[in-house]
Every structure is written in structure tokens, then in C-alpha cells.
Amino acid sequence: MRTPLVCASMLMIAAGAASAATDSCGWESPDSLVLATYPDDTAITSSLDSEQVHAGATALKLERNNESPTPSVYVATVDNLNPGDVVTAGFWCYDMTPGAAPSGRIWGHWNDDIAGDIMGYNGSAGGNNDYSAGDGWSYLEWSWEVPADHKGLVIEARLYSNPGDIIWIDDIQVDAPDGSDLNLACSVETAVQEMSWSALKASHAQK
Numbered sequence: 069m070r071t072p073l074v075c076a077s078m079l080m081i082a083a084g085a086a087s088a089a090t091d092s093c094g095w096e097s098p099d100s101l102v103l104a105t106y107p108d109d110t111a112i113t114s115s116l117d118s119e120q121v122h123a124g125a126t127a128l129k130l131e132r133n134n135e136s137p138t139p140s141v142y143v144a145t146v147d148n149l150n151p152g153d154v155v156t157a158g159f160w161c162y163d164m165t166p167g168a169a170p171s172g173r174i175w176g177h178w179n180d181d182i183a184g185d186i187m188g189y190n191g192s193a194g195g196n197n198d199y200s201a202g203d204g205w206s207y208l209e210w211s212w213e214v215p216a217d218h219k220g221l222v223i224e225a226r227l228y229s230n231p232g233d234i235i236w237i238d239d240i241q242v243d244a245p246d247g248s249d250l251n252l253a254c255s256v257e258t259a260v261q262e263m264s265w266s267a268l269k270a271s272h273a274q275k
């Protein structure tokens with residue numbers, strides 16, 4: 069009689085250890101746009117915008133301001149990673165110029181002191197060599213495996229374009245290992261979502 073109970077307990081522990089720190093959000097609050105802008109805040113103007121939206125009421129609008137090389141916004145960080153861990157991230161990007169600027173790309177770099185300095189840089193982590201398709205919304209995704217000498221990953225939305233060009237980003241999802249510290253740029257909950265939950269609760273209460 070005791071053996072099945074022990075097995076069940078062990079399975080529960082195993083399932084807990086294997087679960088991932090997955091999170092997603094979709095840029096619905098002006099208080100929660102980007103974690104940082106590279107190389108500095110003058111490179112890209114980030115704003116909440118309703119002109120192009122993948123889901124919800126708004127998306128992140130990115131406008132390139134100057135000729136700074138490979139400008140990007142930091143859309144997520146994952147800290148306290150271990151060697152061999154895999155992080156998968158993706159977001160939707162709106163671009164209506166196939167094969168030409170502006171285009172978006174998902175990219176990553178290592179920063180082993182994210183808490184101390186969000187702009188810290190410990191080498192490129194690479195990313196998807198494909199750009200946004202240029203026929204509306206396309207999903208850009210990449211997976212990174214953590215090498216032995218790094219613990220922090222910064223996920224970037226890169227903007228390949230000329231000054232004045234604009235792209236939109238929406239609905240990011242990141243799958244990170246359990247125990248890691250995942251932070252999404254758009255993770256602040258909005259009043260709209262809170263109202264939706266209230267409405268949902270009210271509709272259930274009436275039944």
C-alpha cells in the first residue's frame with residue numbers, strides 16, 4: 069500500500085522541477101514599455117500605439133531616431149540561469165516593407181549582472197537571422213542554450229531601418245526554466261485587464 073504513495077509523491081516533485089517559468093504580455097499599459105534602449109534613450113522612441121495591433125487595444129510602437137548602429141529595445145531579461153538551460157522567446161512584429169527597411173529581428177546578449185546594470189554586456193547570444201516578413205504581422209522566435217560561463221540573458225527587439233522608420237511589436241512570450249528570474253517589459257497589468265477579470269467574476273457569480 070505504501071509504494072504507490074511514494075511513487076505519486078516522487079512524480080509530483082519531478083513535475084514541479086520540470087515546470088517552466090513561462091510568461092507573456094501584450095503591451096497594454098503606458099507604464100510598462102521597454103526595460104532599456106540601446107545604445108541610449110535617444111536611439112529609439114518607444115510608445116503605446118493603437119494604429120497597428122496584434123491583440124488587445126495597443127502595441128509597442130518603435131521609431132528609429134538617428135544613425136546609431138544596431139539600435140534595439142530590451143523586451144525581456146532572464147537571470148539566474150544555469151549552464152545547459154534553454155530559453156525560448158518570441159514576439160509578433162508588424163512590418164509592411166518586404167525585403168527592405170524597416171524590419172524587426174529578435175536577438176539576445178549575455179549580461180551576468182542584470183540586477184546591477186541593465187546595460188551590462190558580456191557577449192552576443194545570437195538570434196534569429198530572419199527579419200520580419202514585411203507582409204503584416206509575423207512571429208519572430210529564437211531559443212538560446214546557456215553556456216557554462218553565463219547566467220543572464222537579455223532579449224532584444226532590433227530595428228533595422230533608417231531614421232524615421234517605424235515598426236510595431238506585440239504579444240511577447242518567454243519560456244524559461246523553473247527557478248530562473250524572468251522579467252518582461254510589458255508585464256504590468258492594466259486597468260482594462262482588471263476590469264475584464266471583474267466582469268468575468270461578476271458573470272460567474274450570476275450563474
Ligand SMILES: [Ca+2]
Binds near residue numbers: 122123125238239
Ligand atoms: Ca497588444
